[in-house]
Amino acid sequence: MMGGFIDAIIVRERSWGEYSMKALFRIVLAAIGVLGLLAVAVVIYATTFLDPNDLKPRLADAVRERTGLELSLNGPLSWTFYPRIGVTVEDATARLPDQSADETPFAAFRxxxxxxxxxPLLSGNIEVDGFTLDGLRLNLERDAQGHGNWEALVDTVAQQDNDRPSSPSRRPQSVASAGDRPLAMDIASVQVSDGQVHFEDQQNDRNITLSSLAxxxxxxxxxGAFPLELSFAVEGTRPELNGTISLKSQAxxxxxxxxxxxxxxxxxxxMHLPAIDGAHDQTFGLNASRLAADLDRQRYSVDSAVLDGTFYLPSLGxxxxxxxxxxxxxxxLxxxxxKLTSFSLSSxxxxxxTGSAEAxxxxxxxxxQGQVDMAPADLRSWLERLGKLPTTADAQALQRVGLSSQVEGDKRTARxxxxxxxxxxxxxxxTASLGLESPLLHAELKGDSLDLDRYLPPRSTNVTASNEAPQARTSDTTPIADAGASLNESTLALARSLDLDLNLTLETLKARKFQLENVALKAQGREGHYRLSRLNADLYDGALKASGAMNVAASSVSLSFEPQLxxxxxxxxxxxxxxxDDLFRGTLNASAALSSTLEDEGSWLANLDGKASFVIADGAMMGINLPGQLCTTAAMLQGNSTSHEWGSDTEFDRFAASFDIVDxxxxxxxxxxxxxGVDITGSGQIDLKAQNLDMALAARLVNTADTQGCPVSATLSHIPLPLHCxxxxxxxxxxWCRFDADAFSAILQKSAASEGREKLREHVDRQLEGKLGQRIEEKLGEASGGNLKDAIKGLFQ
Structure with missing residues (x-):
């Protein structure tokens, strides 16, 4: 019996426990239901009995206090309810404090x-289901002084942030209430459609509009990461452009x-840019594994950014x-x-x-500072596509150009x-330095072999007429080339502003076909005044030393050059x-002081002035034997003939002259x-512009024992043999040269007349000193007779 009672108690206690748990669970569910109904009731009451339009003045005050903008809510505010609670604002505008009502507002949206x-509200969490903005209009302006209309807004917001108490550490920490929770965000969707941003920059004359912004x-x-897409059309009147841009990323x-x-x-x-190419669009793409901005630490980074574009230029067709x-x-910041850990530029x-840099x-x-490397590339084709290829004598020049260097600098100079x-x-x-703000070139370079002629413009072409068929002959075939020049304003502008300091040494240099060795050159100057202070080189078993100057500061270019060979x-x-190689041979010593003025389309030879002199020792004029011609002529004049075999060249011991050069x-x-056996003297002129010469030479034969000389009479040795070159x-x-028969005839006539007069004078002198003189003195007296004899002699002086 006792056992049955105990069993009954156990069963009853078990049933009571189960009943108590069920009751507690029901109470909790009832409480939750009541709270839910209460929340629903609150929301229903708020959306039913509270008019959101009553909040417009408070919203306008809050925006004014926070940003300084004057907010106008022209359309209605309305609630939305289950399954989303939200608010809709229509037709809002925001004006800057100094904007009038008839001006375009700073910002607006439809x-x-x-x-x-x-x-989530039932559990105390706020989750934004979505945010939609349609018809955004934003107007940004910068005045002629460089002040933007957005600066006042930025300054006001920054002042508000500075006035707030400093925020606690952002490290994770325990919170006592929902108000202490870190800022969180969970938005199901964000959508902006039909946006427009207009930017006008009066300072830099820019007017650009972004439209159809989505x-x-x-x-x-x-x-957390979320997908992001952005697209817009861009159009500008200053500069003229239009195009589209789209972006996709995980943000x-x-x-x-x-x-x-x-x-x-x-x-x-x-992008369509008529100023560059009116027929094609310029297309580009940018891919990057990461773009990051840490605003608190003011750090911004990019990883593996790759830009790929296709561009059209007028010169490319x-x-x-x-x-x-x-x-x-x-x-x-x-x-x-x-720091630029790596970069590359390719075409x-x-x-x-390629290279790297840090600043x-x-x-x-x-x-x-950093490092830059350019692999040997066909720079000629690249410059040709850009329309920047200079005119070069060698059509294959600049097809292999590369460089490697450490580089450093500042805002003004790259070294x-x-x-x-x-x-x-x-x-x-x-080493070299280049100017970034103004033209500057300072360099100290050593090189092996440079053929400068490959990179200079080709020489001018002279045209000569033969009946009706003109025949072109390049000036390369002439001993002295007419180095014409064409100057343009961009070249002159660069030359007038360049800061130059150049030291260059080369093992060999070819310039205007001159072959120089062991070249040392130093040139410096600025503001259009430049000087070649040193040009030393070995030149064809001899030496060249030269200096010079150039002045481009004036309207015309003036040059001076003082070479010594x-x-x-x-x-x-x-x-x-x-x-x-059929002109001259010998050893040349020469010096000159030359100057010239170079006009826009003129030649420096046409305006060349100065003085020069030269001496050629132990040489020869090749292809002509002047002694042979003169000796043959002398033999004929003496009624003789010569069997001497003459060489093909005119060998000389010394060939010297000095010059005055004018225009x-x-x-x-x-x-x-x-x-x-021959001494030649002469005078005349050489016209460098017309490329011709006109010289009168006088050759005197000397009767010497030299096998290269020729026998001449005493009379003939005093008569010059004229040559006209x-x-x-x-x-x-x-x-060039030929015997001048006309001039020689005149010389003989003059010589014969002079010889006859001399013989008559000698005859009269003998007569006056003899009986004729005595008779005159007897008739007139010694004094008067002496005077008459002197007068007669004077007739033959």
């Missing part, structure tokens, strides 16, 4: 709607840490110019420095430039150290310059050539 998820994002959470917004990031960024665009770039780096197979003191005293430049077959090494082998020099015409009056400088010397 409709905005914010929606909250209702179920933005879409979903599952926007703080700290991350950490509001608590103020870190914002775009991963797997893909940006595409197409229908051919596109590919251009690509890759870069990774970061900027820290807090530390005032930036198909035409160009590839310090970004805000004030900028300094940067290259450990510089190595490859230009076709030439390697230059040393010592011990130069003349024949190989003339062969290289004129392509002929490109060389005047000479002291030409002297010392030949075996004239013709084009491009002709062979054998065609």
């Amino acid at each position: 409709q905005a709607e914010a929606r909250l998820r209702f179920p 933005l879409q994002a979903s599952n926007v959470t703080s700290g 991350s917004l950490d509001l608590n840490s103020a870190v914002y990031r775009l991963d797997n960024l893909a940006l595409k665009g197409a 229908e051919h596109a110019l590919p251009l690509g770039a890759e870069a990774s780096g970061e900027v820290s 807090a530390e005032d420095q930036a 198909g197979q035409l160009l590839r430039l 310090r003191h970004l805000s004030d005293d900028l300094h940067w 290259f150290t450990d510089l190595s430049v490859d230009i076709d077959d030439t390697t230059l090494e040393g 010592t011990g130069v082998a003349l024949q190989p020099l003339l062969k290289d310059v004129s392509g002929r 490109g015409v060389i005047q000479n009056d002291d030409l002297n050539v010392a030949l075996p 004239s013709g084009s400088l491009g002709d062979a010397p054998a065609q």
Whole structure:
């Protein structure tokens, strides 16, 4: 019996426990239901009995206090209810404090709607279901002084932030209430449609509008990645342009840490720029694995950004110019420095430039340094596509150009150290500095072999007429080339502003066909005044020393040049310059002081002035034997003949002359050539512009024992044999000079008349000293007779 009672008690207690748990669960559910109904009732009451339009004045006051903008809510505010609770605002405008009602507002939108998820409200969480903004209009303006209309807004917001108490550490911490929770964000969708941003910059004359702006994002959470899409059309009148741009990415917004990031960024665009090419669109794309901005630490970074574009230029015609770039780096405004860990610039197979760099003191005293390398590339084709190819004599020049250098600089100058430049077959090494704000070139370079003629413009072409068929003959065939020049304003502007300091040494240099060795050149100047302070070189077994100056500050360019040649082998020099080895041979010593003025389309030879002199020792005039011609002529004049065999050249011991040069015409009056058995003197002129000469020479035969001389009578040795040298400088010397028979006839007549007068005078003298004189004195007296004899003698003086 006792056992049955105990069993009954156990069963009853078990039933009571089960009943108590069920009752407690029911009470909790009832409480939750009551709270839910209460929340629903509150929402129903708020959306039914509270008019949101009553909040307009408070909203306008809050916006004014926070931003300084004058908010006008022209349309109605309305609630939305289950399953979303939200508010819709229509037709709102915001004006700057100093804007009048008839001016275009700073910002406006057609409709905005914010929606909250209702179920999470029951648990005390706020989740935004979506945000929609339609018809956004934003007007940004910068005046002529550079002040933007948005600056007052930014200053007001910044002042509000500064007036707030400093925020606690952003590190995770325990919270006592919902109000202490870190800022969180969970938005199901964000949508902006039909947006427009207008920007007018009076300071830089810019007017650009972004239209059809659309933005879409979903599952926007703080700290998590969410998809983001943005697109808009762009149109401008200054400059004239239109196009479209679109962007896709995975975005991350950490509001608590103020870190914002775009991963797997893909940006595409197409732009029509009539100023560059009116027939084609310029297209480009940008991909980056990450773009990040840390606002608290003021750090911004990009990883593996790749730019790929196709561009059209007027000089390309229908051919596109590919251009690509890759870069990774970061900027820290807090530390005032930036670092470009790697970058590259390429244009198909035409160009590839790589390097790295870092910069310090970004805000004030900028300094940067890095490394740059350009693989040998066909720079000629690249420049040709850009329309920047200079005219060169060699159509294959600049097809292999590369460089490698350490580089550093500031805002004004880029300095290259450990510089190595490859230009076709030439390697230059040393240091160089280039101006970034103004033209500057300071360089100290050493090189092996440079053929400068390849990169200079081709020489001018002279045209001569033969009946009706003109025949072109380049000036390369003449000993002295007419170096014409054409100057344009851009070249003159650069020359008038360039700061130059150049030291260059080369093992060999070819310039205007001159072959120089062991070249040392120094030139410096600025503001249009430049000086060649040193040009030393070995030249055809001899030496060249020269200095000069150039002045481009005035309307015309003036040049001066003072060369000095010592011990130069003349024949190989003339062969290289004129392509002929049949002119002269010998050892040349020469000096000159020359000056010229270069007009826009003129030639420096046409305006050449100065003085010059030269001496050629132990040489020969090739292709003509003047002693042979003169001796043959002398033998004929004496009624003789000669069987001597003469060589083909005119060998001389010394060939010397000095010149006065005026307006490109060389005047000479002291030409002297010392030949075996012959002395030649002469005078005349050489016209460098017309490329011809006209010289009168006088040769006197000397009766010597030299086998190269010829026997002459005493009378003939006193008679000069005239030669007339004239013709084009491009002709062979054998065609220049000929015996002047007319001049020689005149000389003989004058000589014969002089000889007859002398014989008559001698006869009269003998008569006056003899009986005739005595008779005169007898008749007139000694004094008067002496006077008459003197008068008679005077008739024959």
